[in-house]
Amino acid sequence: GAGVSQSPRYKVTKRGQDVALRCDPISGHVSLYWYRQALGQGPEFLTYFNYEAQQDKSGLPNDRFSAERPEGSISTLTIQRTEQRDSAMYRCASSSIAGGPEQFFGPGTRLTVL
Amino acid sequence: DQQVKQNSPSLSVQEGRISILNCDYTNSMFDYFLWYKKYPAEGPTFLISISSIKDKNEDGRFTVFLNKSAKHLSLHIVPSQPGDSAVYFCAASVGAGNKLTFGGGTRVLVKP
Numbered sequence: 001g002a003g004v005s006q007s008p009r010y011k012v013t014k015r016g017q018d019v020a021l022r023c024d025p026i027s028g029h030v031s032l033y034w035y036r037q038a039l040g041q042g043p044e045f046l047t048y049f050n051y052e053a054q055q056d057k058s059g060l061p062n063d064r065f066s067a068e069r070p071e072g073s074i075s076t077l078t079i080q081r082t083e084q085r086d087s088a089m090y091r092c093a094s095s096s097i098a099g100g101p102e103q104f105f106g107p108g109t110r111l112t113v114l
Numbered sequence: 115d116q117q118v119k120q121n122s123p124s125l126s127v128q129e130g131r132i133s134i135l136n137c138d139y140t141n142s143m144f145d146y147f148l149w150y151k152k153y154p155a156e157g158p159t160f161l162i163s164i165s166s167i168k169d170k171n172e173d174g175r176f177t178v179f180l181n182k183s184a185k186h187l188s189l190h191i192v193p194s195q196p197g198d199s200a201v202y203f204c205a206a207s208v209g210a211g212n213k214l215t216f217g218g219g220t221r222v223l224v225k226p
Contacts (some may be wrong), residue, residue, distance in 0.1 A: 004157070031211055033213065033214075035214075040218070040219075041218050041219070042118075042203050042205070042216030042217050042218050042219055043158070043203075043214070043216050044216070045213040045214065045215065048212075048213060050211075056212070056213060059213070091157060091158075093157075095211060097211060100146075100163060100210055101146035101148060101163055101165075101207055101209075101210040101211065101214075102148060102160040102163055103160070103214060104160060105150075105157035105158045105159070106157050107155075107156060107157045108157055
C-alpha cells in the first residue's frame, strides 16, 4: 500500500526493557512526525523530522525517549527502560513539504508495559 | 493547559440531518486548522482544513467554518450518513508543516 506503515502493530514488554517502534512514511514525504495517544484523548506531539534532521523534540517526555531518521525515510522511536506510564498508542504521520498542513497517519503501535 | 478543546464528547444525529461539531482554541498564533476522522483500530484520516486567511472551506458534504475573533471553528456534515459514525478530532498548527495540537475528540453516532 501507499500509506504510512508502522511496526509492530502491538508490542507487549516488561517494565525496564527497551523498545523500538518503526515508522515507514509515504514515499517521497519529507516530514515525519511522532505522536502519542492515550485512550479517549487526542494525539499528543512528540517529535518531528524534515528529511533526516530532527526539527522539534519538545514533546518527548524525558530522556528515555529518542528518535532518529538517519536516511530521511524510515524512522525509529526508541523508549529505554520502559515504565508502565509509557503504555499508549504511538502514532506516526508524514507530510509532503510542498503540500498543505495535512499530515497522514499510520495505524499506530499499541505499546503495553507490564 | 489545553490549547485546543472539543467540549462535546459525543453527538447523536439522525441520518440525513446536519451534524455540527465544535472546537475552541486559545493560541492566537495558530494559522492552520484541520479536522480528522477516526474509525476504531485505524489511524486518524484527514478530512478538511482551513487557513486563518479564510472563514469557510467546503469539500462535498463537509464544511469548516472559522471564527478567528471567537477562536472557534466548526465542522458541518450535511447530510449525515451512517458511515460518518466515528470520532472526529480538530487540530491546529502554527505554520504548515509544524506539529499539530489536537482536541480530545467528539464521537459521532449517525442513526439510520
